[in-house]
Amino acid sequence: MRLPFFYLSLPIWFFLVFSIFHAINGNNLIPETCKKCAQQDPNLIYNFCVTSLQAAPESYSASDLRELGKISINLINLNVTNTTRRVKKLLENKKLDPYVKACLNDCYNLYSNAGTATKQAMKDYKNKHYKDANIEVSSIIDASTTCEDGFKEKKGVVSPLTKINNDTFQLSAIALSIISMLS
Numbered sequence: 001m002r003l004p005f006f007y008l009s010l011p012i013w014f015f016l017v018f019s020i021f022h023a024i025n026g027n028n029l030i031p032e033t034c035k036k037c038a039q040q041d042p043n044l045i046y047n048f049c050v051t052s053l054q055a056a057p058e059s060y061s062a063s064d065l066r067e068l069g070k071i072s073i074n075l076i077n078l079n080v081t082n083t084t085r086r087v088k089k090l091l092e093n094k095k096l097d098p099y100v101k102a103c104l105n106d107c108y109n110l111y112s113n114a115g116t117a118t119k120q121a122m123k124d125y126k127n128k129h130y131k132d133a134n135i136e137v138s139s140i141i142d143a144s145t146t147c148e149d150g151f152k153e154k155k156g157v158v159s160p161l162t163k164i165n166n167d168t169f170q171l172s173a174i175a176l177s178i179i180s181m182l183s
Helices: 005-040 046-055 057-061 065-091 098-126 130-152 162-182
Strands: none
Touching: 005 046, 005 065, 005 162, 046 057, 046 065, 046 162, 057 065, 065 098, 065 130, 065 162, 098 130, 098 162, 130 162
């Protein structure tokens, strides 16, 4: 006895329906999370949150807030690592104004410490020690604002790191909001 084609394809249809449902559900996770984050923190930019989280390939398989939190901390880590490299490259310029060079040295130290803080934040987060993760991520926000503020102390000096510092601030604010929601 041969089964009709419909019965043989039924498991495929269930798989497709489940996949589409999961994709739709997953697609809503990021915008909904970012909406809540932006409501919690008026300094957080909704569009930045959405585009940043969506830029991470692993975000497409994220099924819950906890996974998005891990992704947000990974994004901070990438940002901090790239920033440290960028500052190191800027410091190679022998023609730098001494004040700018001093500010960049401060930023290099701040971001080097932020790299350590990011790794600790991830450990704390994975162990569900949200209060400790919050402290570590808060220190990264402090590093980005302290770096940027250093350039503002002397009139006429323009920070070459403004966008990077703002990105670090935003990424950290996303992680802090998610940690807060999980606490």
